[in-house]
Amino acid sequence: MVAYIKLQYLLTNRKLSAFGVHPAIGYPLLLLLFIGLSTYLFNKTTFAPYAYTLIALYFTAKLSEIRRNDFLKICFGRIQYRKIRLLENLIVVLPFAIFLLYKEHYIPPFLLVATTILLALLNVNITYNIPLPTPFYKKPFEFTVGFRNTFFLFIIAYALTAIAVTVNNFNLGIFSLLLIFLTVLCYYLKPENEYFVWAYSATPAQFLIEKIKTAFRFSFYLCLPILLTLSLFYTENTGVLLLFTALGYLYLVAVILAKYAAFPGEIDLMQAIMLSITFIFPPMLIAVIPLFARQSVHELKRLLP
């Protein structure tokens, strides 16, 4: 088990180095980034504890991946496996739980830690051999795969919209819209195998336009129930609604372009910093989008001559 933890530490160091950061700087930087983003989130919205809990659970769920855990079961005995899972899950959620306690929220951290322990101890091994139907099957793969992985988040978003209307809270409605956009943005964070770019008979510009068009169309379908509901019940706030929708689309373009600007690698440190700045200062998108567009066309030229 000690060897496994050492190996994970080594892998994390390698990831940081590949990201262009020395581990000695990387860990304090990560901590600062975590505190900074957490403070920002809690200052921005009253729904931060819920969003925060969901984010923590998302990271824990990533560790519950079946094939990864099957590998751990093969390598270690049952007791060691449980210990590793418990330790890993706690390492992930404890910073979130501590920050929630610091912000004087007591129920979410308790639920978070309890869920995490349950996830580690229970043998969640459900194999879905029957594919989940998706409305996006005609244009694989981002939304086809993404929808199947995150469909529950859309249910939550639509439920939040319904609650927003019931309790007459427009901000909660906007939060549900942003939740959709954030979920969709995640579909474009990881680079696909280069074979699935190479396979396209298109120029880099045509390829990128096609990707953006698909993302726009399918995001619109997902946002439509929220947009219709909110514009119906909050006619006076249609302008604000349109503004957030437009911003969501702009971030979508920025993330898609950032992904291919770093292709076939993952988004690097500079690109991540630039994207982070746009989240704090949205007008920066005007500069960042054309820059990523140029970089992505350049990177894709090798595979799409």
Place this chain on the structure above:
Amino acid sequence: MIDIRNLSKNFGTLQVLKNIDIRFEPGKVYGIIGENGAGKTTLFRCIAGLENYDGEIRSGLHPLKNYLGFLPTDPFFFSKITGKEYIRLLCNARKKEMPNLESKNIFDLPLNQYASTYSTGMKKKLALTAILLQENHYFILDEPFNGIDIHSNIIVVDLIKKLKALGKTVLISSHIFSTLKETCDEIYPLKDGKISPTVTRENFDTLELEIKAFTIGNKIEQLELK
């Protein structure tokens, strides 16, 4: 036609392919043989345009990659995509209409299941079906017989013969010499990054004997099995 001139490929200081000159004609099937690490996959990836290289690769249709069906040794599949969706993805990429798969599913694959749950052989057959439905002019099949069952093996051999009859250019790498003997017009041995002179059909038996003699030698005796 694919015309390769003076092709070289380095990975850092390691030269994997050394000044390769080959010409692949339409309506012919070519086999590339060599030990593991000889550079077969690298050669294929260079032809496909998945690797940068020194030298020149020209083809009748330009850009070559838009008319090329590439079956990798180990095809990649997304975790939650069905067989049908995988085929659709590759057809969409080439702007081809998605055909009616009922009649085209010659390997009887469970196309409505997640492709990631398929066995190695089924994955290979799915990837092969997808590149066939793309209606390509050139085909690179890297280890097409790996992991597939005997029935599908027979189908793949016949498929390659059909592609040849349709005037397509087919490049195959395989460690199963009998399948190469059955399908190829010419075989190019690749050793230490260099292409040896082409071996034509009438000399396949001699080539097989030479490979056996060279590969086995007295290695089995060295084990001193009792």
